[in-house]
Amino acid sequence: MTIFLQMNTAFLHVVTDPDLARDLSRIADDFDILGFFHHFGSSCFGMSAMLAQILTAKGYQAKVQGCYGEIRQGNGVFYIGYQGFTHQGQKEGHAVCLVEDKYLIDFGLGSVRKHYAANFEPALVSPLHNNAGGAGVIAHLPLDDGSDMVWRTDWISPMVEVELQSQTAAIQRVLAVFDDFQRNRVAHLVKKLFIDKDASPADHELLVMRHPHEEVINTLTPQQRVA
Numbered sequence: 001m002t003i004f005l006q007m008n009t010a011f012l013h014v015v016t017d018p019d020l021a022r023d024l025s026r027i028a029d030d031f032d033i034l035g036f037f038h039h040f041g042s043s044c045f046g047m048s049a050m051l052a053q054i055l056t057a058k059g060y061q062a063k064v065q066g067c068y069g070e071i072r073q074g075n076g077v078f079y080i081g082y083q084g085f086t087h088q089g090q091k092e093g094h095a096v097c098l099v100e101d102k103y104l105i106d107f108g109l110g111s112v113r114k115h116y117a118a119n120f121e122p123a124l125v126s127p128l129h130n131n132a133g134g135a136g137v138i139a140h141l142p143l144d145d146g147s148d149m150v151w152r153t154d155w156i157s158p159m160v161e162v163e164l165q166s167q168t169a170a171i172q173r174v175l176a177v178f179d180d181f182q183r184n185r186v187a188h189l190v191k192k193l194f195i196d197k198d199a200s201p202a203d204h205e206l207l208v209m210r211h212p213h214e215e216v217i218n219t220l221t222p223q224q225r226v227a
Contacts, residue, residue: 009024009025009029011121011123011125012024012025012028012125014125014126014127014141015103015125017102020100023055023058024105027051027055028123030178030181030182031107031178032122033181033188034177034178034181034188036050036174036178037107037110037122037123040110040174041110041111041113041122042108042110042111042114043110044081044094044095044096044106044108044109045064045093045095045108045160045163045164045167046108046167046170046174047107047108048065048097048105048107048108049064049095049164049167049171050171050175050178051097051105051107052097053175054175054178055099060099060100061100061101062098062100063097063098064095064096064097064098064160064164065095065096065097065098065104065138066094066153066156066157066160066161067094067095067096067138067151067152068080068081068082068083068094068151068155068156068157069081069094069106069149069150069151069152070082070148070149071116071143071147071148071149071150072148073146073147073148078116080094080109080111080112081093081094082155083155091157091163092157092159093158093159093160094108094151094157094160095108095163095164096108096151098128101128102127102128103125103126104125104127104128104138104139105124105125106123107123109121109122109124124149126141126149126151127139136152137151137152138151139151
């Protein structure tokens, strides 16, 4: 009997390495079960750092890359972490995980789901293509709704390194929860049967940033914006 529905990992179709695809699928499922996408998806710095550490421990070459993102729809652009586009209390910058110098993995799209489209994928993977579609473009992915997701490094916020440093201790605490789940999977799954999936994690289990630090700005008109 299946206790929990598996996360939709169709976004992994671009990964041609079967071992990496399997590992990413398992990690995404575990992040979903543990509520990481729900609670921490807006913290691109923390999510990317955790993913890089997990993949490195599995023997892959993985690192965090500062960048910013664009969702292009018609003549409009929806910015993720771009310079000068900030709401009060938020910081500029976005971060992703690069693996084997082949793939860009973005597990930090929670703010896009909040400010752009609630049904936006919580995670995306794109092959790396240096200068694909223009200078500074490291990855480009056509989306099912007809828009294009672009990741760029022609500007990188200095806050990326600052946030990664400031969140180091919190990231390690959350990784400890992930590691414990790997060792005690059945116990965790049984526990999940008796609690609300969307309930806030206990403070003693997960101490991490509650506020998104990457910036998401929409320049689309209501008519251009994706529902």
